[in-house]
Amino acid sequence: MYFKKILVAIALIGLIIAGLFANYIYGVMLVDNTAFNNEQAYIYVPTNATYADVREQLKPLLKDIEKFDALAKQKKYISNIKAGRFIVKKGMNNNDIINSIRSNNIPIKLAFNNQPNLTALAGRVSMQIEADSLTLVDVMNDEAFLEKNSFTKATALGMYIPNSYEFFWNTSAIEFRDRMLKEYNRFWTDSRKAKAKAIGLTQKDVMTLASIVHEESKQAEEQPRIAGVYLNRLRIGMPLQADPTLKFAAYQxxxxxxxVIKRVLNIHKDINSPYNTYMYGGLPPGLIAMPDISAIDAVLNxxxxxxxxxxxxxxxxxxHNFAKTLSQHNANARDYQRYLSSQGINK
Known part of the structure; x- marks a missing residue:
C-alpha cells in the first residue's frame, strides 16, 4: 500500500513536471511573440552577421526576446545565421520566426534608369542591395572583365539595361555585375542583333547612339525620328553635331x-574632346548617359x-521641330534661341 502511494506521488510529480515543461514549450514556441502593429516587418541580415546582429534587429519587434533566445539556441540558429532579407509577420510565434529567418530569403525588386555614369549607377544599386557603392564601381570597371566581354570603360555603362530585376538583398557586387551581363545578352535577341546589322551599327554603337537620342528627347514617340536624323547624318558622313555630347565633354x-549647362554656346564647340561631335565625325567613344529601352529600340527601329x-x-x-534644309533649321533654331533669351537663360 505504501509502495503504491509512492508510485502515485511520483506519477503526479511527473505529470506536474510534464505540464510545466509543456507550458514552457508552448510559451517559447507557439505563442505570438510579435510586438508591432503593421502586418509585417523585415530584417536585413548582412553577410557574416552574428546572432547578436540579428538579435539587435529583432529586439524591438518582439515581446520577449529572452524566450526567442532560448528557442534559437535550442534550434541551433545561433550558430547557423543566414544572410538575406527576411519577413516577420504579425502574430508569428518564435518557431515560425526562426523558420522564416533561417530559410525564407525574400528577393527584392531592384530598379534603375537614367544614370549618367557607373558611379551614379553604383550609388543607386547600393541603396537596394547589400553591396556598397565603392565595391560596385571597382568591379564594374574591372579591366580584365571588360576586356573579356568586349567592353571598354567608355562603353561599360551600356551593359546595364535599365529595368526592374529580382535580386536577393545579400547579392555581392560581382554577382550583381555578372547577372547584368546575362541580362544584357538576353536583351540582345537575334531580332535586335539583325536590326543593328541592318543599320550598319554594332551593339555598342547602338547603345552609344541611343544615349544621345535619349539625352535629346525623353519623348518616346519622338525618339525614332531623332534616331533617323542621326542615322541620316552618319550615312552621308555628316558630323552628328549633337549638343548633349558637348555638354558631356564640358562636364569632364x-x-x-x-x-548645369542650360544653353550650348560656341565656346563649348571648341572643347577638344573625342565626345565633341561638332569637331569629330562619327560616333563618340562611348555612352554619354544611360538610355532608356525606348531610346535603344528607337535606334533599332x-x-x-x-x-x-x-x-x-x-x-x-x-x-522638336525637324527640317530637311539648313535654312529652315536655322529659322527653327533662332526661334528657340529667342525663347531662351526671353527666359534669361544665357549659359
Whole structure:
C-alpha cells in the first residue's frame, strides 16, 4: 500500500513536471511573440552577421526576446545565421520566426534608369542591395572583365539595361555585375542583333547612339525620328553635331564641375574632346548617359525620312521641330534661341 502511494506521488510529480515543461514549450514556441502593429516587418541580415546582429534587429519587434533566445539556441540558429532579407509577420510565434529567418530569403525588386555614369549607377544599386557603392564601381570597371566581354570603360555603362530585376538583398557586387551581363545578352535577341546589322551599327554603337537620342528627347514617340536624323547624318558622313555630347565633354573639365549647362554656346564647340561631335565625325567613344529601352529600340527601329536637322520647339517644350534644309533649321533654331533669351537663360 505504501509502495503504491509512492508510485502515485511520483506519477503526479511527473505529470506536474510534464505540464510545466509543456507550458514552457508552448510559451517559447507557439505563442505570438510579435510586438508591432503593421502586418509585417523585415530584417536585413548582412553577410557574416552574428546572432547578436540579428538579435539587435529583432529586439524591438518582439515581446520577449529572452524566450526567442532560448528557442534559437535550442534550434541551433545561433550558430547557423543566414544572410538575406527576411519577413516577420504579425502574430508569428518564435518557431515560425526562426523558420522564416533561417530559410525564407525574400528577393527584392531592384530598379534603375537614367544614370549618367557607373558611379551614379553604383550609388543607386547600393541603396537596394547589400553591396556598397565603392565595391560596385571597382568591379564594374574591372579591366580584365571588360576586356573579356568586349567592353571598354567608355562603353561599360551600356551593359546595364535599365529595368526592374529580382535580386536577393545579400547579392555581392560581382554577382550583381555578372547577372547584368546575362541580362544584357538576353536583351540582345537575334531580332535586335539583325536590326543593328541592318543599320550598319554594332551593339555598342547602338547603345552609344541611343544615349544621345535619349539625352535629346525623353519623348518616346519622338525618339525614332531623332534616331533617323542621326542615322541620316552618319550615312552621308555628316558630323552628328549633337549638343548633349558637348555638354558631356564640358562636364569632364574642372571648369564645368558642379554646373548645369542650360544653353550650348560656341565656346563649348571648341572643347577638344573625342565626345565633341561638332569637331569629330562619327560616333563618340562611348555612352554619354544611360538610355532608356525606348531610346535603344528607337535606334533599332528608326523613322525613315529625309530630315537632317532638328531644334527644340519653344512652343512645345520637350519636343522638336525637324527640317530637311539648313535654312529652315536655322529659322527653327533662332526661334528657340529667342525663347531662351526671353527666359534669361544665357549659359
Amino acid at each position: 573639365l574642372p571648369k564645368y564641375k558642379n554646373t 528608326p523613322e525613315a525620312h529625309k530630315y537632317l536637322y532638328f531644334a527644340a520647339d519653344a512652343k512645345r517644350l520637350g519636343y
